[in-house]
Amino acid sequence: MGSRSLYSLIEKTKLLFPSLTIRVKLLRNAYASLPSIHRKLLPPLLLTVVVLLMLPATNDTANSQAGTSARKSITLTVEPTQNVANKAGLGQNQTNNTPRSVKIKLLDPEDIDGEWRAHVIRKGDSVYRIFRQYDIPSATLHDLIALRPQYITRVRPGQIMSFYIATTGELIQLRITDADNEPVLFSLREDGSYIYN
Structure with missing residues (x-):
């Protein structure tokens, strides 16, 4: 019964996504080549894995992770810096500190x-x-x-x-x-x- 439902699921997927026909055939051949006991156990095993992946993590793992990710504070000291352009303009007035406009020549x-x-x-x-x-x-x-x-x-x-x-x-x-x-x-x-x- 399990294999029939898997085959029907494969057929429906094949109808919805025609580009996956080749991959579906490969999966079907691989599934058919398995021994009968494995074909019977594979669907419940896959379902169990999916359910386990969806379960939330327990509090023990959450507490152990919270203990390792404690916040640390770092003090930063920032010193004022000046670049060469600012040093050159220190002796000048603020009005003279504006860059001169450069005329770009037109091609004639x-x-x-x-x-x-x-x-x-x-x-x-x-x-x-x-x-x-x-x-x-x-x-x-x-x-x-x-x-x-x-x-x-x-x-x-x-x-x-x-x-x-x-x-x-x-x-x-x-x-x-x-x-x-x-x-x-x-x-x-x-x-x-x-x-x-």
């Missing part, structure tokens, strides 16, 4: 070999497909979207996207003419980031 298309390419946006065009058409990496598109998403993601038919692409394949400038013919300009800087003009 006139100084870089490349060419202008223009694309008139038609109905159904997506910016991703346009950038792919001109072999501009999607990472560049993501950088531009991060700057001004409204100008990049909301293009309309009739707008013109002009790309200045260097011979190395980098996008140096992107000019988008707005509906009011006011150009929006994105330029590449020396550090490899883009800026909105």
Whole structure:
């Protein structure tokens, strides 16, 4: 009787999970190869193991574990430290301690070999497909979207996207003419980031 219920459980599992059919066949063959006494004793033994695993631990083991995990306190001494930048600014006023802004130079298309390419946006065009058409990496598109998403993601038919692409394949400038013919300009800087003009 025990083996019938195990077989029925295996069949139900096989129906619920068809990908396990091979594993079920292997288990069935292994179970069938066991001697009959082992096949009769295996289900009650498995049930006993599962029940024992679900029983809570006794208080003796809990008390012995609690005794070994006593809390210990450690005192920490923290001394104030100063880095080189702070030491350099000690003699100065607090207002002079702010870092100076560094201007990162824009790359000028006139100084870089490349060419202008223009694309008139038609109905159904997506910016991703346009950038792919001109072999501009999607990472560049993501950088531009991060700057001004409204100008990049909301293009309309009739707008013109002009790309200045260097011979190395980098996008140096992107000019988008707005509906009011006011150009929006994105330029590449020396550090490899883009800026909105």
